[in-house]
Every structure is written in structure tokens, then in C-alpha cells.
Amino acid sequence: MSFVSDIHLSAWKNLPFYLIFLLLPQQVNANIIINGTRVIYPQQKQEVNVQLNNDSENPALVQSWIDDGDENAALDKISVPFVLTPPIVRVEPNSGQTLRITWTGTALPQDKESLFWLNVLDIPPRSAATINADVLQMAIRSRLKLFALSASGANQAPHELQWQRSPSAPARVLLVNNPSAYFINVSNIKIETRHKEIKSLKSEMIAPKSSAEFRFTALPEEIDAAALRYEVINDYGSVTTIKNTQ
Known part of the structure; x- marks a missing residue:
């Protein structure tokens, strides 16, 4: 989460920042809705579109960019092939905007997927009622x-x-191998035994190969291989x- 500074700090200079954060009125306005939970860029596409909608009664300023995994990287330091x-x-109230993503042709692995991240920053407008107020937006x-x-x-x-017991890990660990060229999001792994159902303690995205x-x-x-089930x-x-059928 990023912050838009709209605070008059002169009256608060002797307070720790976390107390300022607690004492100030806060406004959290997520006006922009992104259609979809992920972006897929197929090999044959010249470009892909991401649809944004502003369903609120206020305009929204949206900044968007793509990074290669470092969410804290400075924008002028990011180098991606898009x-x-x-x-x-x-984005005006009750309207939409299309983001267009175009691959530059820079070489990417052809035998497996590559992962990048699309960032969409929804910056709330300053209302007339809060211009002279101590407000954290x-x-x-x-x-x-x-x-x-x-x-x-x-x-x-x-x-x-491919699932198996990990030869080098404790007895309560299963090792899974992903031989494919694709990222796979695995969650809610269950092993059904005669007496109970055992679940994994975490979810994870497994990279190709x-x-x-x-x-x-x-x-x-x-x-029993047939007793293992998982969600993707x-x-x-x-x-x-x-x-599981392995």
C-alpha cells in the first residue's frame, strides 16, 4: 500500500509516526475495479488488454506499471520487455479505461512461462472538505x-x-515436482486416510521445472496416491x- 501525503505535521512533530497514524482521520477509497485476478499474455498475441472500471461517483487518478518481482523497485530502474x-x-466517474500491454520482442524463455507483475495504483482525489483538514489519504x-x-x-x-516424500526433510513433508513449462498455484492439499483428512499448512505457486x-x-x-487431492x-x-494419479 502506498501513501499520498496530505498531512499538516507542524502540530504533530513531537509525536511518534504511529501515533499520528492512529490519531488522524483516515480515508481509504478504492474506486478502481480491475476485471480479472491475473493477466495472461499468450505467445501469439500482439497485445493484451486489462479493463479498469470506476464505479464510484468521483474521478480517480490511476498510475500503472509492470515490474519483474521487486515490488519496491524505483520506476526508473525497472526494465521489463513490455x-x-x-x-x-x-478515469471519470462511472466509466472505464483499458490498459494495453505490448511485448517489445525482447527475448524471453520459449520453453517455459515467465512471471511479471502488473501494478495498478488508485490515487484518491482531494475533496474540498478535506483541503484544510488533518487527513491521511x-x-x-x-x-x-x-x-x-x-x-x-x-x-x-x-x-x-509428481508427489513424493522428501528424502532430506522431516517426515511430515511432501515434495512436489513440476516438470511442466507453467506456473502452478497449488492450495488446499488433502490426504484422505482411513480415519481422518490431513491438510497442508500452506499454499504455494510452483515455478516451471x-x-x-x-x-x-x-x-x-x-x-495411497489416490488419497491425495489438491486445488489449483x-x-x-x-x-x-x-x-493425484501419479
Whole structure:
């Protein structure tokens, strides 16, 4: 979350910042709605669009940019193989705006997806009622995953995950290998035993051609492959439950 400074600090200079934050009235106005939870850039596309909507009664100033994973990087230090337009735009009340993302042609891995992040900063307007008031206005920043050069086969990839006990980790850990070319968001892993259902302690996105470890509160001595189920989030943001067949 980023902050738009609109504070008269002269009366507060002897107070710690966290007390100033608590004492000041706060305004959090998320006017901009992003259509979608992630951005997919297929290999064959010349550009992809992201739709923004302002459903409020106030105009919104929106700044957008793409980064390669460092959310704190200065904008003038970011180098990504995409052009995003418009980078700054005013969105009128009850209207929309399209962001256009174009690949520059800079080389990216052709055998696997690449991950970037789309940032959308919604900067609230200053109202006449708060111009002379001690008000902390907060700009809402949203970050969406941008999967680049995605090709056909992404839907099959979650079914190819390979599960096994980790040979070098404690007994309550399962190792999963992702041999595919796609990022896979895995969550809500369950192992059904004769007496109970055991769940993993975390969710994780597994990068292409890599592995990850999932910890459980306990694991049975023998795990029947058919007893393992997990959920994945697909390119459209919906959740699919998969029964392990490995």
C-alpha cells in the first residue's frame, strides 16, 4: 500500500509516526475495479488488454506499471520487455479505461512461462472538505501476476505434478515436482486416510521445472496416491480440484 501525503505535521512533530497514524482521520477509497485476478499474455498475441472500471461517483487518478518481482523497485530502474499504455490516466466517474500491454520482442524463455507483475495504483482525489483538514489519504495499490508467453498445455500441467516424500526433510513433508513449462498455484492439499483428512499448512505457486515442499501436521506411514487431492487456480482465476494419479 502506498501513501499520498496530505498531512499538516507542524502540530504533530513531537509525536511518534504511529501515533499520528492512529490519531488522524483516515480515508481509504478504492474506486478502481480491475476485471480479472491475473493477466495472461499468450505467445501469439500482439497485445493484451486489462479493463479498469470506476464505479464510484468521483474521478480517480490511476498510475500503472509492470515490474519483474521487486515490488519496491524505483520506476526508473525497472526494465521489463513490455510497454504499458497509458501509464497514468484519469478515469471519470462511472466509466472505464483499458490498459494495453505490448511485448517489445525482447527475448524471453520459449520453453517455459515467465512471471511479471502488473501494478495498478488508485490515487484518491482531494475533496474540498478535506483541503484544510488533518487527513491521511491512502492510495490503494493492486498487484496482479502477469504470465508471459503462455502456450497451449497450461490446463494439463497441474495433472503432471509428481508427489513424493522428501528424502532430506522431516517426515511430515511432501515434495512436489513440476516438470511442466507453467506456473502452478497449488492450495488446499488433502490426504484422505482411513480415519481422518490431513491438510497442508500452506499454499504455494510452483515455478516451471522446479520443486517445492509442503508441510503437514502429520503424515501416515504409507500414502495411497489416490488419497491425495489438491486445488489449483487456473488462468481464469477459478479453482479446480485435482485427484493425484501419479
